[in-house]
Amino acid sequence: MATGQLIPIIVGVGDVQNRSQKIEDAIEPMQLMLQATLNALKDTNLSSSTEKELQSSIDSVNVVATWTWPYTDLPGLLSEKLGVQPLHKTYSEHGGHQPMRLVDEAARDVSLGKSKVAVVTGAEALASLNACVAGKRMPPPGWTMTDPNVKAASPLQLSRREENIGSRHSIGLPIHVYPLYENAFRANRGQSIEQNNIESAQLYAEFAKVAERNPYSWNYGQPASTEDAIGTVTDKNRMICFPYPLLMNAFNNINLAASCIITSTKYAKELGIPESKWIYPLGGAGTQDSDKFWERPNYHSSPSISRSLDACLVICGLQKDQIDLFDFYSCFPIVPKLACHHLNLPILHPPKPITLLGGLTSFGGAGNNYSLHSLTAMVRELRKGNSYRTGLILANGGVLTYQHVVCLSTQPRRDGSGYPHSNPLPRYITDLPIPTITANAEGEAIIETYTVSFNRNGTPSIGFVIGRLLSNNERFVANTGDGNTLEQLASWKREPVGRRGWVRPGEGEGGRNLFWFESGGRGRL
The missing domain is CATH 2.40.50.840 (OB fold (Dihydrolipoamide Acetyltransferase, E2P))
Structure with a gap:
């Protein structure tokens, strides 16, 4: 380990659900984040006075961008509610990869002594917001007043910000682009359309059973959707974009928040945080394919997924077989399928878990923040002291555009080296051949x-x-x-x-x- 370099650990995690969709119960994202962060602080098992000392030491507040509400300075507002004045405040760009990117960077800052205690958090309250819109109670009662010049960003807005080849053909939303990959992946493997539908339905039925058991799931306590219900097109499960009916699409109408606390082993020892609470981030890696989906090498693989997975394993000093738990982002079935295919894992009935949450359909599509819930779930699972020692989280964003992968473990890095000083991958993949694109084809x-x-x-x-x-x-x-x-x-x-x-x-x-x-x-x- 580099001289003077600290060892980062996750010492607290917290989740919050507001399952009520009544207008009078509407809680804004900032308040959900605050509660999740307070839950994460309490999760350290410190005494009340020492927990307050930990809270007062927070010097880095990192917030995953929210779709729900247009805050002027969300990290600053959250810091004020926590009673801290952090040296570092980050509000991410949009994308489902951002939670793992923020965790990776926060762990790096702790290891380099740039931060003593870091918070990474995010929340969505789209169910409450939609209830208030339907009830004509806007802005929602009691929510933070916003700057009229700052607008909330929905996936629809993010996908149609400019005139281009995609927008001219009315294509570019996630519901359009992920099916492009599923159809090409199916054909490349020689599957029939019926076989592909059965595979996707079985996969998501397995995921639904995981969500059914997860107490932090939006659908917790409700019967899991069956393979037949997921794969059969009906009036209630209508086809959205072929080949995905509704129950193979992310469900974003939720109120969920998650948070984690990252510090060093040195400070954790000073405070007396039990080692049973320590989980080690080992490293992370991420890159992206072209934002323009028509400028991708092909539609049956994802170079950004493959390279992010490989680079993270290498930088963490791990082999694939040393990973005990996986959590693959799953807004649509194609994402875990591509990850499994690259790692040579069976898509159906894998020997190791490939989701701890149950996917964005059954657990709930928590906006950009889904993978922070993956992290809280993985931390809890690793802490149990069973046979699970090392886990990997794949976070995906955009339209199979951005990826970031992080590995977690019950033990520090096996090679004794410090936390990686940088992301080993470039921001963009630029070394693969892209076919010439013609705007006017004949x-x-x-x-x-x-x-x-x-x-x-x-x-x-x-x-x-x-x-x-x-x-x-x-x-x-x-x-x-x-x-x-x-x-x-x-x-x-x-x-x-x-x-x-x-x-x-x-x-x-x-x-x-x-x-x-x-x-x-x-x-x-």
Whole structure:
């Protein structure tokens, strides 16, 4: 270990749920974070006076960006409520990878002596907010007044901030892009559409059973959704974007918060925090693919997932087989599938846990903060003193864009070295070949991947095609050009990936390309 370098440990974790959706019970995200942080402080098992000493030593407050409410200075407001004046305040950018990035950086700061006690926290109160909107009680009673110039950020807003190839074709939301990967991954493995649906339904049924047992789950106490309920398209479980019905999509209408306390072994000993409470972050790694999903190498793998997993294991001095617990982000089934595939773990019935929460459908899609709940769950599991000693958390953000991986352990690093001084990966992956993208495509083409958006009545609405021109292999984005093509894309009978068709710029279509299975198509939706 480097001379003078400290050993960071997690000494307290806390979760909060406000399951009431009554307007009079609406609690804003800041207050949920405050309660989660106070719970994390109490989790250290210190006496009341020593716990207050720990609280007063907080010098780093790191907040995961919230979708719910547009605060002017959320870390500052939370610090004020905690009665501290931190040297470091961080409010993250948006993305589901941010909790692990903040934990990684906070642990690094503690190891370098830049921080004595760090808090990482986040919360969403979308269920309460939506109840207040529906009840026409805005702003919610008692919530912090906001700066009118600061706007809350929803996934919808984050995905449509600029005019580009995606927006011209009305594609770019998570509900669109993750299905592109599921369909390509299915075709690349030679699965039928039916086999793929069964696999996804079984996977999420297994996840639902985990959430059913998790007392911090939004759905705790409710019967887990079954494989049949998840995989069968019905009026209540309608198809959103092919191949994912509603119960394979993240559920964000929740009120949840999580928090963790990070300090050094040195200070923990001074305070008398029991070693049974210590969990060691060993290191982290993260990178990202292109923000523009049409500029990805392919749609059947995620370089950012693969490289983040590999780099984290290397920097932590671990082999895959030394990991006892995994928690893979799971907004849609494709994310844990890609992680399992890369690590050569079975997708169904794995020998080791691949989720401790139960996924963003069953546990609840806690905005950007889901993986901080993964961390609190993993800390509790590792503390039990069973056979589990080391865990790995994969946090995913954007549209399979950003990744950050962190490893936790009951023991310090085996190689005796200090906490890694930096993220071993570059911010962006730039060394992989990307096909040339053509904005105006014309000619015979082949489908690389696709999805179909559905109306609420269960009928297909619009098809999205990512394809390649046969003449030069350039990639394009297109919408379906007629009803027949749309119906074929939405069918379970024949695999569309790899099928040929024709594409051309639509006349008066605002820059859209249109794709047909029949040559010479001129119809429009």
